[in-house]
Amino acid sequence: MTSRYEQVLVVRDLRKVFGNPTSGVVAVDDVSFDIARGQTWGLIGESGSGKTTTGRMILGLEPATAGSVDFDGNEIVRARPKTLQALRRRMRMVFQDSGSAFNPRRPVGDQITYGLQRYGIASGAEARARTVALVERVGLEAAHLDRYVHEFSGGQRQRLGIARALITDPDFVVLDEPTAALDVSVQAQVLNLLKDLQAERGLTLLLVTHHLALVEHMCDHAGVLEHGRLVESGPVDRLLTDPRTETTRALLDAVLEPTA
């Protein structure tokens, strides 16, 4: 029943104005795009372009000023808080700095398991078993669950963040600069892990990043945000080899590669 080309996410004229709706700062300016099931869409932009705000509005974490977000037949922008809470089981987020998204005073395991209890998916021994299985899948060990976030390296924290996002078995995940804080030697491992998990679970992903090389490796389609406007979007191979706007060209020109 789910055709290969079905759109999981349909974003239309999404708008965010901070402050007064007529005179305030337009952070996101009528952004529209679709993401097909199982695909990865790259949202590219520099700081202040509105890419993180867009991601947060899509998840209903930030109220939109106008526009609509359709997630698998559910309207997000005007959804009631209760509806939104229920949908959050299926749409999750991985942050740039997962370390600071964990409570430093509680063992990380409890915080991963919480998603199962929160949505009534599992409790007790079953919740523990599911948590252990997922934590092992992302490359950590059961013994890690009783530790605190400061005991982990940057790469391990990001694996924990991925486990916490995936514990509720979501359909859609927003990845906000998931490797920007990591050393080069662990970036590829985390990105390959995300790709493998996507294939295993049929995840649809929105990758928010400023890093064009990641977009080329991870994404099927992508768009470039500048001052809140989506100035260009399309299949990644076209976008990065035949850019049609000055913004995209400038971003491509600024990429510094290790060898010419």
Place this chain on the structure above:
Amino acid sequence: MQNPENSAPLLEVENLSVEFHTDGGVVHAVSGVDITLAPGEVRGLVGESGSGKSVTSLAVLGLLGTRRARITSGRILFRGTDLLRIPERELRGLRGSHIGMVSQNALSALDPSFPIGAQLVEVIRRHQGVDRAAARKLALESLELVRLPDAPRRLRAYPHELSGGQRQRVVIALALACRPELLLADEPTTALDATVQKQILDLLLRLNDELGTAVLLVTHDFGVVSHVCDSVTVMRRGKVLEQGVAKDVLRDPQHPYTQALVKAVPRLHLSESERAVPRQQRRLHEFSEVMASVGEAS
């Protein structure tokens, strides 16, 4: 860029070792590091977090906190003078006038409660002993040198009124106000957007060319090294693994760690063969896999 050969070295770090005394015991942050910089040379000091690259640069500046950090061996010769053997007062004179510094966070290098012009004037007067009017003139010249738009008016601007890229230009102006022979830049563009990063790096290159300032550029980014550096020193776990001409090291790294690290950088513009693989099956080169393939444990 100047030719790094056939001239007396500007900076010689010899057998430098630094240890930190922490609650968990002694940490050997830097172990027997040797680095030489010729006048006018731009050298990248590359490594991942914990490699000792920043500690090395702080040692050169004499800015290691004395309580917990201890230099256990070595010499740091700046134009032949051992910076580890001179009084703090003399070192303070060298910092600013002969050795400038640019850090990652421009906001923390600037005082939020004074206009940038006043901060430049203070630095110039302290190190050059000129009067206020002359210092103001030099301050304006410095801002024009780093191409801060609308420089005369910006002398009265406060740091928060500038963008990140403009602030980093001001910090560079501050560091170069006294025309030092050596600039230590620790991740000077890491906090900036890619397009701004390129502008700031190009500015450093132009200043290196115009003023002949040697630069020791601390970075984790091989792309940055490739764009600006004549030479490179690769560090890991407090030790130098490899050094040489930047182009050669990047093209044909000798140490397995450097090979793996260079290969692990995600590249733009896939090759034909990479593009032929369906996107879902494409994999990035993992550092640990490359290390394993050359028979090294990562």
